Amino acid sequence: MRLIVPLQAVFQGPGGLVLGTILPCALFYALQLLRGKWRASASPDAAPDQNSSRNDQILARNDQTLAGNDQALANAEADAAYISARALAIASVGTWSSYYVGWQEFVRNPYHPVDNPGGCIELGIAENKLSWDLIENWLKNHPQEWPDNGPFCFRHVAGYCEFHGLRAFKNALAIFMGEVMGGRVAFKEEQMVLTSGSSAALDILAFSLAEAGDAFLVPSPYYPGFDRDMKWRSGVKLVPVPSHSNNDFRITKAALDRTFTETEKSGIKVRAILVTSPSNPVGNTLDTTCLLLLLNFSSEKKLHIICDEVYAGSAFADPAFVSIAELLDSQNYDASRVHIVYGLSKDLGLAGFRVGVLYTWNKQVLSSAAGMTRFCSISSQTQCLLSTLLLDKQFVQDYIAENRRRLGERRKWVASLLEKAGIFCAKSNGGLFVWMDMRRYLVSDDPEGEVILWKKLLYEGRLNLTAGACCHCIEPGWFRLCFSSSSDDTLTVAFERLKSLFL
């Protein structure tokens, strides 16, 4: 209840009735109006940092969509079947982000060397097909039979299993994660909740660490899918913490401090920092200094840290990947605020098998996440198959080494081809992508210029690349190119097209 003390009976004597009514009323509404204006300017969606003009543009598009939704809702109320506003926002997602428009353009007109050589080449999905042959071979040599007994026999896994994952599979994953992340941490199955893909793990963390309307800080440029995975269902807000090319897109204490302070000042509670390592879209791993900065910052501000390490095994060059788990083992931080997301979609290239991992030191998060896995658990059949694969120690070691080698080679080759088209990439040592500096090809150094360039690439070059705006990059002109889902031949065609567009 708000305390309202009426200003009244100030004016006595003749005329008091009129003055005593009108003046306080006028004062009251003037104050309300002022307060309303102040609130609007401090609104959650007004980005509290320098990248606000860029964000405003993106958000203006969101607002348009929401206005569309309001209209849809009005219609629904009238007679048609009612659909919730939150569902309508999801249904309309394809219409307002270039990230989805590009994908749809590819689906409409996909490139094929023989059947459709003029089609759109997809370079926007971070998928690793470079080492599928290794897994294919393993599958051929290990025919999938149901054993008669043991944890992987049909009768053991056909019915209801633990929704949060079979213990045997968790153990296999724990060993694999240890191996992939450098062999210096012993991951434990008790700290794991398995989900059908790592998007579900992100969604569960957003739901668990914040109320709807609270915010997470996300160093930008960041993975465009976070705006979907972290926000759609949970109602959490993501606030970009900007970084700059002149600093190799590194996270700084100053930017964290400024964004945190401005967000909280605007009345929004910040609950966590969300980072990726190797970072998506830049492709650089977070080093120990950076991880310590994040841990210290989160201790100071009482924040959670979500570390998305889904590309850990795809770090292909020095400096070596360091998991945040390593620092918790050796340092004195509150581990109950630290949560790692992992999965097999990137490092094994098995996105279709839907295996995600939520790894946490927080018992309450473990418990609520386990409850929520009833909505997102992994097929037990797939858990059985992958347990056998992951427990094949020799195969795993060979795979990790060979996959890293192939990614590193591909990255080198792609960068050299891009340089021939006059395009340079940000420094990187991991991930399935390069972060291309195309600022010299902007017609104007602003968001509009980037949109024009993105359209030129998509509609003239028939190349679907991810524009920096989708990643909340504050410098227009940066693009993400995913290099591990196309063949050498397709990439060569893509680079020919790039050259013919600009040279």
Place this chain on the structure above:
Amino acid sequence: MRLIVPLQAVFQGPGGLVLGTILPCALFYALQLLRGKWRASASPDAAPDQNSSRNDQILARNDQTLAGNDQALANAEADAAYISARALAIASVGTWSSYYVGWQEFVRNPYHPVDNPGGCIELGIAENKLSWDLIENWLKNHPQEWPDNGPFCFRHVAGYCEFHGLRAFKNALAIFMGEVMGGRVAFKEEQMVLTSGSSAALDILAFSLAEAGDAFLVPSPYYPGFDRDMKWRSGVKLVPVPSHSNNDFRITKAALDRTFTETEKSGIKVRAILVTSPSNPVGNTLDTTCLLLLLNFSSEKKLHIICDEVYAGSAFADPAFVSIAELLDSQNYDASRVHIVYGLSKDLGLAGFRVGVLYTWNKQVLSSAAGMTRFCSISSQTQCLLSTLLLDKQFVQDYIAENRRRLGERRKWVASLLEKAGIFCAKSNGGLFVWMDMRRYLVSDDPEGEVILWKKLLYEGRLNLTAGACCHCIEPGWFRLCFSSSSDDTLTVAFERLKSLFL
């Protein structure tokens, strides 16, 4: 902005300052207080029908949990890592419902004929193991190899696939659903969104058809899991529509009307009716008359209908199962309000494989649900395997017939054994359970009497049965017994224990 017109300058002359301030202030706060009280009495959780005392008891338990959460939150705010209230409510679910307490008791001390003959016998989980041998045989005769080409080859499904399901698998499922549901409806793959288990389909429907705080009407007794699947993530309220044993627990127009009116009168928007057919826990199929009643009611009140037909293939006796889809084909209803949930956990007994189906005539629901399946999609490997199985027409026909025969026989046998222990069951023709009338064993005909009986069954009899209260049944003394997950021998032991408790 609320319009507040200050009552002022009413008292002029001597004493006006005091009277003009105090009286309006007192009046203002008295009004606020009254309004607050009125709001509390119209609170969503006050159950708007005769079963309110029963519900109050259940909700009181919820309130206790929430109070616990408030405490937890207070602690969290102070220093510990913050966990959201919605996550804490899920983490604490095991502590406040007898449905979960019973399960935990079983997990703590599971019955085994040799290793633990005094252990707890699980009769609370609706799982069908009666026909696993048929599927096991099929698997042995159809070794799972990855074909070199086609929609089920490794390279076609290893990477990102449509999150909402492979088209080939949807087609196989559409044919299977048609077969299981009587062969009179041609289900279409375009109307399907596949999810990792049908719980996820229910959750998505709750999210899509209502805002948080809106309500669904649910004829009771109803499946206890709805209170989890429909409410946890979406914030939707479920309002029971009571039915009575003297009417074979049939849904009536009078009860629907009364519950609808009272819910809306209390300020809560009703968005849908949620039913199961065959019903869970009673086990009777909804006949055409009942389905038409629901369709007419939903037309009249502009409500959605969610029809959970997950036990369609487990209807084992006349009258034959009728899908709501049949009536839409032949009648003139607004199909965009109708949504069917299906899955392979019950009719095929493959709960571990996590296959759910959301089948809808509503394009916006299709579109938003497809978006949300990025959090709950099915392993492509499992989709490939089950496509092959479901497309084996002869196997499917034989399986459905034999599984029905086995369920019917088991039901008959169980009912006859129960009768020997003096327990009669409600009429039923489907499902994996019987709905037992144990009213004659109540020490008092009230909710407390049922709790005493449930405890006696669990702690003295070491039998985990689902108490009617968990299903929001308004008549104390009814219990659900799931009969298809235990062996004949185990059930025989269970009935011996029942007899020794009561005879």
